Amino acid sequence: MRIAYIAAGAGGMYCGSCIHDNTLAAALQEAGHEVALLPTYTPLKTDEDDVSDSHVFYGAVNVYLQQKSKFFRSTPRLFDRWLDSPALLGWVSRWGASTDPRGLGDLTLEMLRGESGAQRKELDRLVDWLAGTYRPEIVVITNSLLIGLTRTIKRELGVPVVVGVQGEDLFIDGLPEPVRGRVIAEMRLRAREPDLFLAPSRYYAEHMAARLDVEPARVRVVPLGIRIAGHTAAEPRSEGDGVTVGYLARISPEKGLHRLVEAFEILAGQRPDLRLRIAGYLGPRDRGYLDEQLARLEAAGLGKRVDFEGEIDRNAKIRFLQSIDLLCVPTTYREPKGLFALEAMASGLPVVLPRHGSFPEIVGETGGGVLFDPESIDDLTAALRRLIEQPDERRMLGERGRAAVHEQRTATVMALATAGVLDELLRSSLERTA
Numbered sequence: 239m240r241i242a243y244i245a246a247g248a249g250g251m252y253c254g255s256c257i258h259d260n261t262l263a264a265a266l267q268e269a270g271h272e273v274a275l276l277p278t279y280t281p282l283k284t285d286e287d288d289v290s291d292s293h294v295f296y297g298a299v300n301v302y303l304q305q306k307s308k309f310f311r312s313t314p315r316l317f318d319r320w321l322d323s324p325a326l327l328g329w330v331s332r333w334g335a336s337t338d339p340r341g342l343g344d345l346t347l348e349m350l351r352g353e354s355g356a357q358r359k360e361l362d363r364l365v366d367w368l369a370g371t372y373r374p375e376i377v378v379i380t381n382s383l384l385i386g387l388t389r390t391i392k393r394e395l396g397v398p399v400v401v402g403v404q405g406e407d408l409f410i411d412g413l414p415e416p417v418r419g420r421v422i423a424e425m426r427l428r429a430r431e432p433d434l435f436l437a438p439s440r441y442y443a444e445h446m447a448a449r450l451d452v453e454p455a456r457v458r459v460v461p462l463g464i465r466i467a468g469h470t471a472a473e474p475r476s477e478g479d480g481v482t483v484g485y486l487a488r489i490s491p492e493k494g495l496h497r498l499v500e501a502f503e504i505l506a507g508q509r510p511d512l513r514l515r516i517a518g519y520l521g522p523r524d525r526g527y528l529d530e531q532l533a534r535l536e537a538a539g540l541g542k543r544v545d546f547e548g549e550i551d552r553n554a555k556i557r558f559l560q561s562i563d564l565l566c567v568p569t570t571y572r573e574p575k576g577l578f579a580l581e582a583m584a585s586g587l588p589v590v591l592p593r594h595g596s597f598p599e600i601v602g603e604t605g606g607g608v609l610f611d612p613e614s615i616d617d618l619t620a621a622l623r624r625l626i627e628q629p630d631e632r633r634m635l636g637e638r639g640r641a642a643v644h645e646q647r648t649a650t651v652m653a654l655a656t657a658g659v660l661d662e663l664l665r666s667s668l669e670r671t672a
Contacts, residue, residue: 239660240272242374244364245290246381247280252519252549254577255404258438259380260284261465265653274372276364278384285552286465295364296349296357305345305356312359343417346409350424352386361387365394376664378436382406382446386424388431398667400660401432403446403457405574408492426451434663436656438462439596442574458659461603462596463652464580466644468552471586471636472560480511481626484562484587486555486578487569489520489528494568494592499531501568501619503538509626514540517547517558559585564625564632566590568610568618576600579607580647583639588632590621603646606639 245259260282263275267289275282275289278296282288303310348355355361368374368391377391380402388399413421429435429450435457437443443457483502487493495516506512514535520528528546535544550558559565565582572595579589579600589607591597601607608625611617625632 239657239664240373240375241266241274241660242368242372242377243273243275244295244377244379244384244387245275245277245282246384247277247282247294252283252285254575255381256282257284257286257577258404258462258575260286260289261463261649262652262656264289265463265465265649266657269650269653269657271657274374285555293367295367296360301345301349301357301360304359305348311356315363343413343421346383346413347417347421347424349383350386350421350428352388352428353390355386361390365390369395376400376660378402378660379432380404382425382429382435382450383409385428385432388428392431398433398663399431400434400436400663402436403442403450403574404438405442407445407449407574408571422449425449432456433667434458434659436460436659438575439599441572441596441599445572445574460652460655460659461599461647462575462577462580463647463649464577464584464643465649466584468556469559469581469584469644470556471640480513481509481564482513482515482562483622483626484558484565484582485514485516485518485567486558486565486582487518487567488524489516489518490524491527492569492571493518494570495528495531497568497570497615497618498566499534500615501566501622503535503540504619505623505626506538506540506543508623512626513543513545515545515547515558515562517550517555519549555581556585559587562587564588564590564622566618566622568592568612569595570612571595573597580643583607583636584643584647586636586640588625588635588639590618590625592618604639604642606635606642608635 243259243263263273266273274291277290277294281294282290349357352361374397376398378400379387382401382403383406385401392399410418410421429452437446437457437459440459443459447454447457485495485498489495502514535541547558559582565587567578569592574596576596579591582589583604583606591601591607591609592612593609594612598609601609608621610621
């Protein structure tokens with residue numbers, strides 16, 4: 239198949255969706271498919287070999303200026319090409335907050351309006367490139383906030399369009415009213431246009447089918463997979479090394495670091511050999527949040543038992559996972575993917591996760607961890623204590639999870655499942671037009 243994947247850059251941070259899109263595109267290419275991974279807004283940032291195209295469509299600077307002034311909706315392509323240069327977009331991304339929903343409501347709404355929105359020029363440019371240069375058999379839009387592209391792509395290219403859903407509700411729910419309600423209404427209107435939706439978990443398929451008001455049968459599930467190369471089980475550590483709990487995710491309230499800090503404070507008072515290691519992207523708006531957590535640990539006399547690694551690349555991530563005994567990311571919102579959980583299990587680590595979102599599926603299918611009541615710090619603390627005090631159970635869960643991920647949740651398995659869905663849709667489309 240000849241597939242165009244349209245993905246959204248995340249403003250210079252390592253993003254689970256960007257990593258997923260890049261991993262999937264690369265695995266599809268390895269399986270023999272032609273795939274063009276096309277970034278929008280900003281270049282993709284991934285911790286694996288980047289297979290995305292050098293073009294950046296809907297460049298963030300261009301999109302913003304066209305939203306603010308009609309003048310920029312008719313500027314010459316030469317000028318737009320400068321604004322869309324990866325170097326400029328990369329520089330802008332470093333200033334952060336580009337994905338903060340609080341100031342992006344009106345722009346989001348205009349993007350969803352597609353051919354009638356303020357960024358119509360960008361849509362025409364994308365469609366011209368697809369129709370004249372690449373000529374895909376099928377188009378996948380990996381983020382439902384870009385669903386406004388669907389109608390024009392289908393009309394001008396005459397090919398099926400699939401839209402991915404993989405965590406957009408966190409952004410949507412951060413929008414202020416009344417624009418949030420308008421965005422949801424426009425998404426529901428536009429949700430009639432794609433041929434199919436793809437979700438990374440059964441939970442999120444059901445959730446987004448209800449939110450977009452589409453038939454559940456139109457949302458197919460392809461479970462998340464990861465590239466397992468390099469994820470080797472760490473050497474067993476001696477009892478004298480103590481126990482280290484790890485947190486590997488974006489540093490933000492919705493990922494629940496504060497909950498882990500609270501539980502760690504309780505447990506560290508009982509176990510002088512207990513340590514905490516924290517790693518993940520930290521955006522400008524969450525620096526104060528991290529400072530609060532570190533200050534709390536210092537006030538409890540635990541500062542020297544905590545390591546903060548910050549944002550880490552793939553090699554450092556694997557080293558990080560090999561330096562801890564279990565992973566806990568106690569999210570406060572219902573996680574649709576859980577990339578970090580699969581990465582931990584691929585390295586032979588058990589996970590401690592809240593009983594909501596995609597986590598019951600991941601733990602239920604792999605057997606690689608324990609779940610706790612997301613509303614109870616006591617239950618989180620008890621789940622952590624259980625694994626801290628029982629090294630044999632940690633080892634058993636780690637081995638079970640590692641075997642399951644290496645067999646069922648690889649990038650290759652994900653690519654084959656995705657290709658199967660796309661091929662089925664393409665065949666059905668060709669039969670209807672024959």
